[in-house]
Amino acid sequence: MSELWPWLAVFGLGMFHGINPAMGWLFAVALGLQEQRRAAVFRALPPMVLGHALSIGIIIAAVLLARVSLPERTLKIAAAAILFAFGLYRLLRSRHPNWVGMRVGFGDLTLWSFIMASAHGAGLMLVPFFLPSPAAGEAHHHHGGHEMHAWAFANFSGPSLLIAAIVVHTSGYLIVTALVAIVVYEKLGVAILRRAWFNLDLIWMVALMVTGVFILLL
């Protein structure tokens, strides 16, 4: 069970990203309404998933690479500083995205999704799961050789861990994005935005800062 829960967390964060209207489902709904076809809602999903996967994939890959090349302590301090600074910056100066355009193709939507995920620090939120932990290093010492295992994903090599993490995370993202998009498109209507669009960014940025502090304390 203790080996399963980090995967659940990565999956759950994918779901959390998916529920944010700014991350895709709302755009899919708008495209469906504009074209007056349900197919347009579904057609928007693959590029959104691809853009999201690229955004979080780059961050995870960077962490996995840094794990091999940087001393553990340096890596943690750097990660903590980046998370804290990003959260603080976005909290103080919530510059909203500059994208303009409703008439978008596959490439446009992929790029848009990549920008939105990156601007929200979607990948940064996953960083703590891929950092090494001193406790894990000792616990798994008898597996031999690998001193820099992430405690949660000890049984994976770098590339397969990267791919598995992207697949698990974006599955969570896709399921929620698709589900919310179609329920809003077919049943609820966009009036729900007025009541239910909570400022997730505020919670999100505070969470990033707290996570940054937490990494240092661990």
Next chain:
Amino acid sequence: MPLLKPDPTFYPSPRLAMQAPPEKHAFVAALTPPGSKLNDALLVVDIDPASSTYGQRVGEVRMPNFGDELHHFGWNACSSALCPYAPHPHVERRYLVVPGIRSSRIHIIDTKPDPRKPQIVKVIEPEEIFAGTNYSRPHTIHCGPEAIYVSALGDPNGGGPGGIFMLDCETFEVLGQWEVDRGDQFLHYDFWWHLGFDTLLSSEWGTPNMIEDGVQPDQLLSSKYGHQMHVWDLRRRRHLQALDLGKDQQMVLEMRPAHDPRKAYGFVGVVVSLKDLSASIWLWHRDNGAWDVKKVIEIPAEPAEPEKLPALLKDFKAVPPLVTDINLSLDDKFLYVSCFGTGEFLQYDVSDPFNPKKTGSVRIGGIVNRAPHPKTPDQALAGGPQMVEVSRDGKRIYFTNSLYAAWDEQFYPDGVSSWMVKLDADPNGGMKFDKNFFVESDDYRVHQVRLEGGDSSSDSYCFP
């Protein structure tokens, strides 16, 4: 400080915005008549029929400098903040962006916490606008999905080209010219867009030098004022197409695109035709990817005795309608048309935009008629229907009677004593004056009206 839930005045679609509660306050641009020493002001008018001060001025904020000539203004943020591609719904609709079309100064006015006590919180000086945009004479404001768009009539020296520049919707920092490639566009006046089609449209009046000393008859008779509209790629900021209405069609002014983002058409008013002094409304529409424009309403000039006409018009023996503003209800059903010359105010059913049907007409003021308001039936009124605003639910229409300080006297040589009126509109067509609403203003000339929480020309929508 960002909000936890979207601003309650933001609506995803025009259909939902029509369910908004009735507005309680109107903000009105008020400029000083020629000869006055007062600074311009933004007035607050009570428009809540249940209030004891209904139909009265209940607040005002004076501009810090003399001679701004407040004209058109708008909000820092509106329903376009809900647009899915650049969402930022947790900003507040709170600040009015109020430019002076003569001074090129922009005032940022806070309407909270008490809408009756608005306060100036920032002034953008003309030099900053000149340096940051190479434009001058700002007037119309639209809150776009990613910034505030500001129309500007010309360059800092009063020549052309005129165009659009942008302001940050939170810091009000001047962000620079909007256009990346303006093609052969030179004259400018109004602009708006079809967000669902990534298309911006602009119209043509004249450069500041052509208008600031009054309408130039020689320039007018030689077709030098604007007679085109322009189609732009909103996303890439490039000029796509010029639509020429014909050289006789002088001054292509207010643009009202359909509010439903799925509809690719809209209406633009032309002040005067050199052929017969008629005014007209044109429909732009999209056909197989290309845009076209077609005259759908023509309003003829009315014959008049020369002695009743100002010098400018004596030789023509007719009073031109002079369509100077139009407005479209949020359901895209009714188009309202102001005729500043004849004093007529018209309502058309434009459910079929290619075949508008006249459904209502009232008269007030007018160069010849001087028609009174029902509240004071013996008082002849100067000026004519001009800036018009429609409530979000489409049931109430407000308009004022001043056009542009330097031009008012040319059409109304004995001056324009200013007023604001309200009409009640029947959802099935037709309209009549609210006899209890007649706001007179001796000290100021009133121009554009904005309604608290939004109106039919303040917001854009990304959902149908």
